[in-house]
Amino acid sequence: MSTTTTPPMQIVQGAIAAHAHACMVAAVPATFRCDYEYPSPFEILHFDTDLRDAGVPIRRWILGDATDPLATAFCFRATWNTPRHTFWGHVRVRPDVMGHGYGQILVRAIEHWAATAGAQAVRLMAHPEPRHQVFLEQAGYRHIGTEQIYRVALDSITVPQRPTPTDIHILTLAEYMQREPDAIEHACMLHAAISLDVPMPDEPVVTLSKFRRLLGEEVDPNCFLIAFSGDMLVGESILMESDSEAGVMWQHATGVLPAFRGLGIATSLKRAAIQLAQSRDTRILKTWMETSNAAIVRINNEFGFQVVDADGATIHIYEHLLKHGVGTRY
Missing domain, CATH: 3.40.630.30 (Gcn5-related N-acetyltransferase (GNAT))
Structure with missing residues (x-):
């Protein structure tokens, strides 16, 4: 026994x-x-x-x-x-x-x-x-x-042509840092605000020290896109190189502040991210999506993103x- x-x-x-x-x-x-x-x-x-x-x-x-x-x-x-x-x-x-x-x-x-x-x-x-x-x-x-991986092949993508919203322009964080001494603090405030409204943020808590650590270890400021309305930071999208796949980048944290939604800013960020990835000889762009997030699902569908059917996706x-x-x- x-x-x-x-x-x-x-x-x-x-x-x-x-x-x-x-x-x-x-x-x-x-x-x-x-x-x-x-x-x-x-x-x-x-x-x-x-x-x-x-x-x-x-x-x-x-x-x-x-x-x-x-x-x-x-x-x-x-x-x-x-x-x-x-x-x-x-x-x-x-x-x-x-x-x-x-x-x-x-x-x-x-x-x-x-x-x-x-x-x-x-x-x-x-x-x-x-x-x-x-x-x-x-x-x-x-x-x-459900969280789901989507992907798009950048050599065959058809980018929807829409006019950029009036008074909206997009810079990388690296470009913004050259113009504004407090750029990192401003970008951190934006990232923290957007993370509060993301179904599954990469960072549950965003502090300035953590944001600086993120930039030093994982995120290239040249791949951190910021949308501006005039001089106000209103949206972001972050690209990161894949650790395991050559020619693949991941798009993270595409979001717009609540008061500025419905103006086409997320679509402009998506377009800018694709163009940036293409300029870095990226073959595939991937992203995680919460499938209940209808707005971002619709935008990604417009750009040709497709569901990845693979283990762990x-x-x-x-x-x-x-x-x-x-x-x-x-």
């Missing part, structure tokens, strides 16, 4: 959390990672510190030994365009120990902690595998949205309502 003992669940933070979670994520192919999963302790430490410095509650858990965890989970309060009191989380279980109930243990830990931190709903991410869907539905979650979003500290089924 044999018995199975559930490994201990630990609440972790700091270096221990960073190393344990990075260990788990690093074993996962990049295409199957979800948002806010990072393969290096350095990135996780920065992510958690930025949230805590901004007063955003975040917690991490592990099951098993911190040096070789069987499962990990994290949860934090969403800072962007979601209903108030929504928390964002993710659970990852090592493939060789799936089916032992570890995922359920961590999901319930997320729900109970989120409820004590003020949550009314928890959202989780999952790739479209049947076992993930069944697990989340049995746990009382319902599918509410789709992430589903599930939601679970909380009441009295426990989940409420729909």
